[in-house]
Amino acid sequence: MKKTSIVGKNVRKLDSVEKAMGAATFTTDISLPHMLYGKVLRSPYPHAKIINIDTSEAEKHPGVEAVVCYKNTPRVKFNTSATSTFTIPPLQPVEDQYVFDSVVRYVGDEVAAVAAESMEIAEQAIKLIKVEYEELPAVFDPLEAMKTEAPLLHGQCKEGRNIPGEKIHMEMGDVEKGFEEADEVFEHTFKLPVQKQAQMETQAAVAKVGVDGRVTIWSTTQTPHPSQRILATIFGLPYSKVRVLNPPYIGGGFGVRIGLSAKAEPIAMALAMQAKKPVKVVYDRKEDFIASDTRHSGYVTVKTGVKKDGTFTARKMRGLLNAGAYCSWSAETPGVLGAMGLSVYRCANQMYDGHSVYTNTTPGGAMRGFGNPQAMFAIESQVDIIAEKLGLDPLDIRMKNMMKPGDQWVLPYKCQSSGLEECIKKGAAAINWDCRGKVEKGSTKKRGIGVGIGSHVSNAWPFCGDYSNAYITIHQDGSVLLATGVPDMGTGTITTLAQMAAETLGISFDKVSVTFADTESTPFDIGSHASRTCYASGIAVVAAANDAKKQILQYAAKKMEVEEEELQIENNNVLAINNPEKQLPLNKVAVDAHLEGQQFIGVGKIVPENAPPWLAHFAEVEVDTETGKVKVVKLVAAHDVGKAIHPQIVEGQLHGGLAQGIGYALSEEIKYNDKGQQLNDGFHKYMLPTAVDIPELEAIIVEAAEPSHPFGVKGVGETGLVATAPAIANAIFNAIGIRFFEIPITEEKVYKALLNKENE
Amino acid sequence: MAKTVLKMILNGKPVERLVSFDDTLLDALREDLGLTGTKKGCGKGECGACTIIMNGKAVNSCIVPALQAMDAAVETIEGIGTVEKLHPLQETFVDYGAIQCGFCTPGMIMSAKALLDKNVVPSREEIKEAIAGNVCRCTGYLKIEEAIMAAAEMMQSQQGK
Numbered sequence: 001m002k003k004t005s006i007v008g009k010n011v012r013k014l015d016s017v018e019k020a021m022g023a024a025t026f027t028t029d030i031s032l033p034h035m036l037y038g039k040v041l042r043s044p045y046p047h048a049k050i051i052n053i054d055t056s057e058a059e060k061h062p063g064v065e066a067v068v069c070y071k072n073t074p075r076v077k078f079n080t081s082a083t084s085t086f087t088i089p090p091l092q093p094v095e096d097q098y099v100f101d102s103v104v105r106y107v108g109d110e111v112a113a114v115a116a117e118s119m120e121i122a123e124q125a126i127k128l129i130k131v132e133y134e135e136l137p138a139v140f141d142p143l144e145a146m147k148t149e150a151p152l153l154h155g156q157c158k159e160g161r162n163i164p165g166e167k168i169h170m171e172m173g174d175v176e177k178g179f180e181e182a183d184e185v186f187e188h189t190f191k192l193p194v195q196k197q198a199q200m201e202t203q204a205a206v207a208k209v210g211v212d213g214r215v216t217i218w219s220t221t222q223t224p225h226p227s228q229r230i231l232a233t234i235f236g237l238p239y240s241k242v243r244v245l246n247p248p249y250i251g252g253g254f255g256v257r258i259g260l261s262a263k264a265e266p267i268a269m270a271l272a273m274q275a276k277k278p279v280k281v282v283y284d285r286k287e288d289f290i291a292s293d294t295r296h297s298g299y300v301t302v303k304t305g306v307k308k309d310g311t312f313t314a315r316k317m318r319g320l321l322n323a324g325a326y327c328s329w330s331a332e333t334p335g336v337l338g339a340m341g342l343s344v345y346r347c348a349n350q351m352y353d354g355h356s357v358y359t360n361t362t363p364g365g366a367m368r369g370f371g372n373p374q375a376m377f378a379i380e381s382q383v384d385i386i387a388e389k390l391g392l393d394p395l396d397i398r399m400k401n402m403m404k405p406g407d408q409w410v411l412p413y414k415c416q417s418s419g420l421e422e423c424i425k426k427g428a429a430a431i432n433w434d435c436r437g438k439v440e441k442g443s444t445k446k447r448g449i450g451v452g453i454g455s456h457v458s459n460a461w462p463f464c465g466d467y468s469n470a471y472i473t474i475h476q477d478g479s480v481l482l483a484t485g486v487p488d489m490g491t492g493t494i495t496t497l498a499q500m501a502a503e504t505l506g507i508s509f510d511k512v513s514v515t516f517a518d519t520e521s522t523p524f525d526i527g528s529h530a531s532r533t534c535y536a537s538g539i540a541v542v543a544a545a546n547d548a549k550k551q552i553l554q555y556a557a558k559k560m561e562v563e564e565e566e567l568q569i570e571n572n573n574v575l576a577i578n579n580p581e582k583q584l585p586l587n588k589v590a591v592d593a594h595l596e597g598q599q600f601i602g603v604g605k606i607v608p609e610n611a612p613p614w615l616a617h618f619a620e621v622e623v624d625t626e627t628g629k630v631k632v633v634k635l636v637a638a639h640d641v642g643k644a645i646h647p648q649i650v651e652g653q654l655h656g657g658l659a660q661g662i663g664y665a666l667s668e669e670i671k672y673n674d675k676g677q678q679l680n681d682g683f684h685k686y687m688l689p690t691a692v693d694i695p696e697l698e699a700i701i702v703e704a705a706e707p708s709h710p711f712g713v714k715g716v717g718e719t720g721l722v723a724t725a726p727a728i729a730n731a732i733f734n735a736i737g738i739r740f741f742e743i744p745i746t747e748e749k750v751y752k753a754l755l756n757k758e759n760e
Numbered sequence: 761m762a763k764t765v766l767k768m769i770l771n772g773k774p775v776e777r778l779v780s781f782d783d784t785l786l787d788a789l790r791e792d793l794g795l796t797g798t799k800k801g802c803g804k805g806e807c808g809a810c811t812i813i814m815n816g817k818a819v820n821s822c823i824v825p826a827l828q829a830m831d832a833a834v835e836t837i838e839g840i841g842t843v844e845k846l847h848p849l850q851e852t853f854v855d856y857g858a859i860q861c862g863f864c865t866p867g868m869i870m871s872a873k874a875l876l877d878k879n880v881v882p883s884r885e886e887i888k889e890a891i892a893g894n895v896c897r898c899t900g901y902l903k904i905e906e907a908i909m910a911a912a913e914m915m916q917s918q919q920g921k
Contacts, residue, residue, distance in 0.1 A: 012854060019862030020850040022797020022837030026863065029796040198897055200801050200809060200863035251799070251863030252897055285802040490861025490898050648857040655900030656860065683806035683895060691888045691901040
């Protein structure tokens, strides 16, 4: 690959000084003249029909300017997730929600909302709304919800009782024949918990309706363009009359707002349209926990046929996820779970079946990894079980079976590069794999080392449509405005995209500014998710930069009387490659062109391929056999990211994923009581890792360049937690000889398991 | 609602604002004084996004009644550095990649500043302890701890001069 001067460098991130100074604007910081505050009334029941709703007292309350419920908001069904805007036919998006409905389907479901002069008044007013409910039977477990006696949440579904969307089936080879060829067959079922994104900024939106009917929505969405379409459709407006933008920062996402920010946007919009004043809706932390998407809980079953030497002959998987009360991403997540689960190991005979099931719980949706962490906890736990049974080293069985470029797999794109072997080798060295089992074991504190490997995607196709656009405008002074529709939710998007633009154009990094995440100033982009921004949006930015560059060189060629092909741009100068003395500063070229009536405007319009990043995670743990407490001592994440545009950002993504992976493995879970109430509804009750829980972290960057990206990039945003939980679970097994088929592996579970083992 | 004049020294300057008895210090800072750098992450003192320094101590401003700040010296993220001269913590948070979404950053920096104002040679454990009440969901804390260590070193050498 060509030598780069900006790509690959840890330039100062474009957003970081503002953020360090407290000067960065987030949706929750926005304040407009005459702005009102919205507050939502939520269902106390998991399933109920609203027999009567009386809002008259609330409407009369001084300071209240709008009250909305199902009676005075659009009866247009939608899906809060962006899936509804890019589901590819013949699949159809599942649209099963209204802004408000006359039936509530989980504790926290929206019943009504009020806009008032102050938050205090809004809070008082929602208490004045009188609602008469008729309770309906509720169901909380996906296995129960498929039974014939289970209540129907959304009427008859074509694929089965309470099953949203289509069932997923994937198959290659002959699975039954593969099991016949096996010397041993292993089958296990794993149970996965509800994990919460717990991003720091809660769901929020500010809606302003102009006198001309145009609507502006500042919000926390990860996908302004698809959200524009969802909102315009709900309210029956031309897309061009609805502007959705980040202001421009978002306090994290991790998938929780791929599409709408729960219902913050449509509720703010409904209230603003009625009040004819701007309305701000900010979810409090409890609302964010109980009334916005979570990671899917569920069950994953893996059956694997193996030869004595460890060769996999067949694999059959089944994924059953808890959709919660509304579909959100529940039609897609089982597909990614299966596709990722079948794509890490080479195996000629594979089959997957999966789907979600509606229940009366908070909707399951997208969270970093999107089904993949569920798949890999199951698979990587089982691979360890197989290695143990066959007496093989866990690394050897993985190296023997791992997918390589050219191998056949279920995905419709090619694996064109893999640095997985290097990831495994470097990671193993960093964790001291050779000391595994040789670590001195104290009497009550047992140490163990474990591994998990995996892959992921670099954009959303083929699970849904995916494309990106970008504009590059060259100003008359030679500086550059890059316009991209993707947000920067902390992942460094604008910095890495600006690096790619500057590198392609041959200009210095400080000459690039970025306008982003705004439907009015940027072309369509499907947004920040699926580890796609650096890959897919990056390809579009490079295409736009190349388009602008071509225009510059064409113009300069005439001025300089040199063939276009012989010109290059370096250090803000257009120069002849073979005669560098012959050069013109870019600002001179740009202003000359301007005086002759021309501006260089590059357009990038691309449909990306896809590319698998590869990863190997290693964990060392110490289990206190007296208390059951698991302490993670060290985590190593070796990732093939293709090319690190900004290595510090890549490390940051991996560290953050590892921390969330520790939580997923050991402590994070939202549980329910028998009334359908969420028991873990705030930071005090939801145990996510804090600084004192973080062990030594080591991120290792491996760069096996990806041919389908101009700089060789693969996705990295989600990969950091894909194989963290199984690496930790496998390390726990190595330490105490107990296998856990369910996460989180809490102190209590370990303690009980140790007692059971003693009593055996 | 009855209102009272809150007087305090905010970022080195005396200010007066009418506040209600049930306003939190966070409300007063964000809503009345327009200092939105301090964030609200939970409203219950559980996440640390609203951390400010009051009379030298890091506190969760979302659970401090505004009137408790009467006559107090209050420091917020807006008061500790300028674009021309960032505070060493702001400088190192930027340079060490300690900032991702940025929502926890102001509170995190203020917790760290409260530590470093008293102790410029903190151990790694003291740093972890100082920010144990500040939730960050993006970074995994490692680069934050490195940034605080580096800022401590900068402050040591500045004090040595």
